[in-house]
Each structure stands twice: as structure tokens, then as C-alpha cells.
Amino acid sequence: YDLRNEDLKDLQELGQGNGGSVKKVEHTPTNTIMAKKASLIVLIDAKPSIRKQILRELHIMHDCHSPYIISFYGAFLSDPNICICMEYMDKGSLDGIYKKIGAIDIDVVSKVALAVLEGLTYLYDVHRIIHRDIKPSNILCNSQGQIKICDFGVSGELINSIADTFVGTSTYMSPERIQGAQYTVKSDVWSLGISLIELALGRFPFADSEPDDSDLSDFEGTLSPGTMGLPPKKDQDKTSKKDRRKSRGVSLQGGGMMMSILELLQHIVNEPAPRLTPEGRFPQAAEDFVDSCLLKDPDARRTPKDLLASPF
Ligand code: ATP
């Protein structure tokens, strides 16, 4: 496809992320339905040479062919955005699905795990690409029952631009990543483990059992430097603090106060990893799989390819 904005007819808004918006569009010359993602992030101060470099790097996506990876139709500049056109998935992302229907059956969660591991293995073995942003909103489904991953870090320049613009922080980030260590495929395995617990429990895992308490997933993604200041913690007395830590997880809202993102990052680094709980509710193979994704030591954690052999 030789994509131009004039040839794309907007059909429906599919969602908003931190970096821009995603729309269902029709490429009118060919009647092809696509998802168009317009990203503002890069444009804040990217030079024209950098933008062109990003476009060149995005072309690697033309060579990504796997049933577990969203197909790429093309990318173009449409000032002030960079637009990426990709395969449209008619059932949307897994975060949207579980927020609508509740916790996802563990047998389906195992299919999700399989698709993500296959996708990660393909990206790494064939293209030496690390995904860097595994989370339920980047795992998409269609009515054929296919599960595919999207939004991977194919462009080094794009990653640099985003890093220059934002403090790249995500609540799906592995302990080693939070501590500034090298990103590896194993960091994606951690993010997969967190995502699987979220799907199986129907709530973000770093939270108490009350579903209402849990929505730090709104916090996911990047934070601008301006939001890095701690929220006020006026009524966080000893009792509420103890209360907040009463279960294995940690409440994000103690006495009506949202746990700060920095506390959460500290928690990920210092506390035991979350688990599929309560014990016995899920098959042993599922518990074991999630535990092995969430080994805090990246040297002990296995790669996506190794994990494909696990019983789960
Ligand atoms: P973040 O910006 O933190 O990464 P996000 O992944 O939700 O969050 P976007 O990548 O901009 O943000 O996507 C927004 C929403 O658009 C997604 O949650 C998903 O529901 C929908 N979406 C994205 N790509 C597609 C696609 N190819 N087909 C169908 N829906 C899509």
C-alpha cells in the first residue's frame, strides 16, 4: 500500500493511549479496513531527519510475518503525527475484554500465554526485536479466535524520542528494568506474567481483593515528568498503612488515597512478586507458569522460547 491520509476514511474511534489515538479506517482505493494509530509523542521535538529515520526503521515491520503479530500496512508522516496503519482486530484488546466480561477463563489465559510467547519468540529469533511493552492493551483478539501482539519497539529512534519526551514508566515493568538494567527478552516475560494474573483475576495484580480498589491500570504507560511528584498523603496514618498491606498485594488506594507510582515501583523491586491466588483456585500448571515468569532475578527467569515447553 502507498498510504496517504487522504485515502483513509475514519470509521470509528477505537481507543486512546498515552501517545495518541487509534481509529478504525477504510483505505478507500482498496476497500481495506485498517487500524490507524496516530502518535503525537515523537513530534514534540523530533527533527525531520529523525522522523525520516523512524519511518525507515518502521519498515522492518513489513518483514514481520507471524500469526501472532499484528500485520503492518505502512507508516507515513501527517504533521504533526506519525501514523502507523496496521491490521484491524475486531474484538479489540484484552484489557477492554476483561473490563467488559470480568476475569478470563484460565484455559483462555493459557492460549493468550501461548500466543504471546510465540510472538515474542518470533520477534526475537527472526528480527532480534524485544517487544518492551507487553500488557493487556497490546494483546489484540479477533472473532476468528486469533490472539496477536502489537506496539513493539521496532524503532530505536522512536524509543529514543519517546525516552527524550517522557519518563518511560509502566506498571508492567520488571524489577531489573525499574533499576535501570539492560532490557532483555526476559523483561517481556515478567510483563507477560503480570498481564496473565490481571486477566485471570480480572483486576490489576498490585491491588487488594476489592475490584473497585484496583484501577491503577489507568496509570499504565508513560508518565510525564510533571506527574512524577508524589500525590499528597495527608490521611495516611499508621492504621491505614497497615490496612493497605493486609493482603499479599498492596492496595493502591488507602483511605481514599491512591498509592503513588513511586511506591508501586519500589514495591515491585523490594517485595515478593505477585502470584495467582488464592492458592488452589487455579491449576498447578498455571500457578507454576506464572511463578516462573515472575522470578525477580532475570538470570533465573527463562526466555519466551524456553517457556514454550512448559506444561501450562
Ligand atoms: P498505552 O498508550 O499506554 O500503550 P494503549 O495500548 O491502550 O496504551 P494505544 O496503543 O494507543 O494505547 O491503543 C489504544 C486502544 O486502541 C487499545 O487499547 C486497543 O483497544 C485499540 N487498538 C489498538 N490497536 C488496535 C488494532 N490494531 N485493532 C483494534 N483495536 C486496536
Ligand code: MG
Ligand atoms: Mg497499545
